Amino acid sequence: MEKIYSNYQEQTGFNKVCPKTINFLLSYSQALYEFEYEDLSFETFLN
Amino acid sequence: MDLPNLKPLKKVTRMKLQIEDSELVRDYISGNESALEVLINRHNQRITSFIYSKVLDRDITEDIFQDTFIKVIKTLKKGKYSEEGKFLPWVMRISHNLIIDHFRRNKRMPMFEGSDEFNIFSVIGDDKLNAEKQLIKNQIDTDLRQLVEELPDDQKEVLLMRIYKDMSFKEISENTGVSINTALGRMRYALINLRKIIDKNNIVLTN
Numbered sequence: 001m002e003k004i005y006s007n008y009q010e011q012t013g014f015n016k017v018c019p020k021t022i023n024f025l026l027s028y029s030q031a032l033y034e035f036e037y038e039d040l041s042f043e044t045f046l047n
Numbered sequence: 048m049d050l051p052n053l054k055p056l057k058k059v060t061r062m063k064l065q066i067e068d069s070e071l072v073r074d075y076i077s078g079n080e081s082a083l084e085v086l087i088n089r090h091n092q093r094i095t096s097f098i099y100s101k102v103l104d105r106d107i108t109e110d111i112f113q114d115t116f117i118k119v120i121k122t123l124k125k126g127k128y129s130e131e132g133k134f135l136p137w138v139m140r141i142s143h144n145l146i147i148d149h150f151r152r153n154k155r156m157p158m159f160e161g162s163d164e165f166n167i168f169s170v171i172g173d174d175k176l177n178a179e180k181q182l183i184k185n186q187i188d189t190d191l192r193q194l195v196e197e198l199p200d201d202q203k204e205v206l207l208m209r210i211y212k213d214m215s216f217k218e219i220s221e222n223t224g225v226s227i228n229t230a231l232g233r234m235r236y237a238l239i240n241l242r243k244i245i246d247k248n249n250i251v252l253t254n
Contacts, residue, residue, distance in 0.1 A: 014108055029120045041125065
């Protein structure tokens with residue numbers, strides 16, 4: 001019973017997001033550039 | 048020969064196996080992008096499991112996870128994060144708020160999932176005209192105004208009041224000083240004459 005229960009858990013759980021999502025976040029982070037000028041905050045994306 | 052006075056080796060009691068979150072956050076803020084990768088991979092499982100346990104949908108979990116880290120990245124890059132040694136609880140709090148936002152949004156706009164046999168968009172649609180239909184409608188309106196100009200003045204007057212000013216025939220009769228029946232008759236002739244002009248010139252007025 002215990003074994004069946006743990007198998008069931010494995011099938012229905014979702015433990016990690018896919019590498020594509022992580023790669024997107026890393027690319028997003030690399031491209032995002034935040035800066036401030038005279039009390040104004042700007043956000044831009046650099047290639 | 049005397050041996051040099053060597054200090055006894057210190058026993059390492061606690062080995063630091065991994066860099067602390069706070070140190071990685073500091074590294075990331077100072078420009079080390081790879082620190083973010085370590086942070087994401089380190090907490091991927093806990094955050095993903097937490098989100099999935101609430102929303103029970105893989106795609107939505109991916110979306111909320113992504114939005115969570117977008118907020119994290121923005122906050123860190125803006126320098127608005129205050130380090131209190133609580134990186135993971137902070138990230139969990141962000142994802143928790145996004146989960147609440149997700150449910151609120153879904154309550155306001157329940158999502159309908161269609162099937163192969165039935166597509167909801169075949170029943171309902173956006174009542175706004177698309178760009179092409181709007182252009183055609185504008186063209187028809189312009190053509191129609193030109194046709195109305197061809198009508199005799201008394202018929203044109205009644206038609207404009209009725210169609211464009213949305214006046215009742217009682218109001219039209221009061222404004223033009225004719226009886227309601229005369230106004231009705233002028234409207235009728237206006238429409239007959241418009242149809243004649245349209246037929247004569249083979250004009251197509253459909254959208």
